[in-house]
Amino acid sequence: MDQDIIRGCVNGERLxxxxxxxxxxxxxxxxxxxxxxxxxxxxxxxxxxFYKVFNNxxxxxxxxxxxxxxxxxxxxxxxxxxxxxxxxxxxTKEFDANSMHKTDHFDIVAELSAxxxxxxxxxxxPAYRTVFxxxxxxxxxxxxxxxxxxxxxxxxxxxxFKAKAKMQELVKQKFxxxxxxxxx
Amino acid sequence: MLSKEExxxxxxxxxxxPPFEAGDWAAMEQMLDAKPKRRILGWWPLxxxxxxxGGTSVLGATWAMNKHGQGEQLMQNNRPISTxxxxxxxxxxxxxxxxxxxxxxxxxxxxxxxxxxxxAAVPLNPSFHSNNSTSLSKHLSxxxxxxxxxxxxxxxxxxxxxxxxxxxxxxxxxxxxxxSTSIDEPNAELPTYIPTTAKEENLLITSVQPKPWHLSxxxxxxxxxxxNSYRVNDVKKLxxxxxxLSDAGLNVQLTFxxxxxxxxxxxxxxxxxxxxxxxxxxxxxxxxxKEKAGDYLALNIPVxxxxxxxxxxxxxxxxxxxxxxxxxxxxxxxxxxxxxxxTPPANIAKIGNAQLLATTDNTAVDQxxxxxxxVISPKTFHLRKAPDTRYNCELFLSAGASIxxxxxxxxxxxxxxxxxxxxxxxxxxxxxxxxxxxxIIYAF
Numbered sequence: 001m002d003q004d005i006i007r008g009c010v011n012g013e014r015l016x017x018x019x020x021x022x023x024x025x026x027x028x029x030x031x032x033x034x035x036x037x038x039x040x041x042x043x044x045x046x047x048x049x050f051y052k053v054f055n056n057x058x059x060x061x062x063x064x065x066x067x068x069x070x071x072x073x074x075x076x077x078x079x080x081x082x083x084x085x086x087x088x089x090x091x092t093k094e095f096d097a098n099s100m101h102k103t104d105h106f107d108i109v110a111e112l113s114a115x116x117x118x119x120x121x122x123x124x125x126p127a128y129r130t131v132f133x134x135x136x137x138x139x140x141x142x143x144x145x146x147x148x149x150x151x152x153x154x155x156x157x158x159x160x161f162k163a164k165a166k167m168q169e170l171v172k173q174k175f176x177x178x179x180x181x182x183x184x
Numbered sequence: 185m186l187s188k189e190e191x192x193x194x195x196x197x198x199x200x201x202p203p204f205e206a207g208d209w210a211a212m213e214q215m216l217d218a219k220p221k222r223r224i225l226g227w228w229p230l231x232x233x234x235x236x237x238g239g240t241s242v243l244g245a246t247w248a249m250n251k252h253g254q255g256e257q258l259m260q261n262n263r264p265i266s267t268x269x270x271x272x273x274x275x276x277x278x279x280x281x282x283x284x285x286x287x288x289x290x291x292x293x294x295x296x297x298x299x300x301x302x303x304a305a306v307p308l309n310p311s312f313h314s315n316n317s318t319s320l321s322k323h324l325s326x327x328x329x330x331x332x333x334x335x336x337x338x339x340x341x342x343x344x345x346x347x348x349x350x351x352x353x354x355x356x357x358x359x360x361x362x363x364s365t366s367i368d369e370p371n372a373e374l375p376t377y378i379p380t381t382a383k384e385e386n387l388l389i390t391s392v393q394p395k396p397w398h399l400s401x402x403x404x405x406x407x408x409x410x411x412n413s414y415r416v417n418d419v420k421k422l423x424x425x426x427x428x429l430s431d432a433g434l435n436v437q438l439t440f441x442x443x444x445x446x447x448x449x450x451x452x453x454x455x456x457x458x459x460x461x462x463x464x465x466x467x468x469x470x471x472x473x474k475e476k477a478g479d480y481l482a483l484n485i486p487v488x489x490x491x492x493x494x495x496x497x498x499x500x501x502x503x504x505x506x507x508x509x510x511x512x513x514x515x516x517x518x519x520x521x522x523x524x525x526x527t528p529p530a531n532i533a534k535i536g537n538a539q540l541l542a543t544t545d546n547t548a549v550d551q552x553x554x555x556x557x558x559v560i561s562p563k564t565f566h567l568r569k570a571p572d573t574r575y576n577c578e579l580f581l582s583a584g585a586s587i588x589x590x591x592x593x594x595x596x597x598x599x600x601x602x603x604x605x606x607x608x609x610x611x612x613x614x615x616x617x618x619x620x621x622x623x624i625i626y627a628f
Contacts, residue, residue, distance in 0.1 A: 017216065021209055026201035029208075034197060043205075047212045053217065114200035117193060136190050137197060 035079035049078040128163035234487040294510025403434040410456035445490035485509040508578040512571035
């Protein structure tokens with residue numbers, strides 16, 4: 001089925017493009033949402049990513065390749081490109097790792113829904129969010145992250161550290177709010 | 185190595201599927217339906233290319249000027265001088281005016297006339313030099329001399345002709361008329377005019393010879409009104425600022441036939457910087473801060489084309505178009521906020537290596553009431569830091585008028601419009617600049 005869609009996309013058929021888009025939309029939007037601050041930004045990144053997919057699908061080896069993994073990689077790269085583009089506009093503050101205190105583990109992660117986690121991730125600054133995604137969710141090493149974002153390994157580590165600390169703080173705030181809601 | 189919690193988080197997110205929204209596909213279709221983007225050269229390569237073209241033109245002009253100078257020297261050293269000496273010798277030693285001296289004189293007159301209007305002069309047939317004196321005189325009197333005279337009468341701007349030199353030229357032309365007539369009448373006396381001094385000779389050789397190009401140097405200074413539309417937190421804002429003495433520097437211009445010119449230059453300028461939603465501004469937001477202005481201290485290298493629209497002895501009007509290459513050296517930003525502290529927040533200097541230049545209290549007009557109904561003066565902090573962008577460039581359109589002050593010097597006044605091309609590409613704003621420059625030009 002995928003092969004028919006791919007052939008249609010290679011020929012520029014709009015129906016095939018729509019089917020591909022609908023098939024991978026939710027999966028890829030979830031990826032983009034992790035890298036963005038809101039859903040609108042995520043859908044912009046998603047469409048940029050799909051635009052690249054449609055323009056380059058002729059290069060995809062549909063005999064041996066995994067289409068979902070290929071699209072996933074494009075989405076992650078587009079998200080990182082988007083972050084780097086934004087970085088030029090905003091000055092992103094990098095924190096000194098030495099000044100940080102050690103954070104606790106995410107004890108209450110199990111209590112959170114995926115939507116809650118996405119919401120918390122979106123509250124992080126772009127620098128923290130990107131490093132957090134790349135390390136925790138994509139499984140990349142700090143050296144790879146540093147190369148991709150053109151930052152030092154130390155900055156990558158400290159941003160991750162701080163991202164986790166911020167996440168923990170946000171989680172606590174969220175639970176405090178929920179608790180207050182229940183109490184009332 | 186991920187912790188258990190991190191693994192848990194990862195699993196949850198990987199299983200997460202947000203709902204499909206038809207609006208996303210509609211936006212995607214719109215993107216697909218849009219014409220494929222043409223690959224436009226980045227402003228960097230475009231600016232460098234413009235710089236190379238300008239540089240090459242200036243170097244070429246220098247080379248051409250040197251070459252032309254050598255040519256003048258040769259002509260001065262060889263033909264006219266030798267012709268004069270030969271002619272004088274013949275006059276003194278051979279009163280019968282031999283055919284050789286006639287030929288030399290003809291060739292000298294040919295030089296003079298054809299140099300007077302090089303574009304209009306018809307090359308003479310060598311046979312004229314020996315036998316066909318009648319057709320030669322006719323040719324001289326009807327074509328070249330009349331063209332030259334007309335040019336003089338029109339006061340053509342092709343070559344700068346002063347009253348003194350114009351009188352001398354008219355005298356020469358009258359003598360040549362008499363001379364050409366004398367060829368028709370072998371018994372008539374030879375013309376009396378012979379250039380006898382070096383000054384006169386130079387006048388003949390150089391002054392009346394029009395240059396197809398000339399080089400001018402200028403210095404100018406000006407003012408700039410900047411209209412900057414920008415976004416802060418998705419709110420569109422408009423800032424209008426004025427800079428006095430915004431740029432000052434040197435221009436070099438190469439003009440061809442007084443009609444089209446290539447210009448370049450080097451100026452030290454104060455350029456408006458794009459106002460932007462910087463982290464600094466966000467951090468200062470807690471202190472009710474707002475960015476008042478951002479300026480770049482920069483080097484400008486304009487490169488472009490100039491077209492003469494009207495040329496007169498007193499005034500010339502011209503139009504210019506080109507690109508301003510702007511190399512930013514330092515950025516100065518001015519932030520205003522209401523604070524009870526006499527010094528800015530401690531974190532300010534850590535951002536972007538900013539260096540605090542000065543703090544000023546604002547006027548009473550700007551005073552605002554604090555929540556405690558106490559009146560606090562807002563303060564403006566002037567910061568200096570490394571520029572956000574090292575290079576940007578502007579489209580440059582202007583029209584100006586030059587008032588000629590004597591033979592070589594003129595004073596110009598030039599209103600201009602500049603559209604910052606670098607900011608057009610970015611989503612957070614556009615910068616329009618309206619300038620007014622005045623300057624002095626010296627033509628070589």
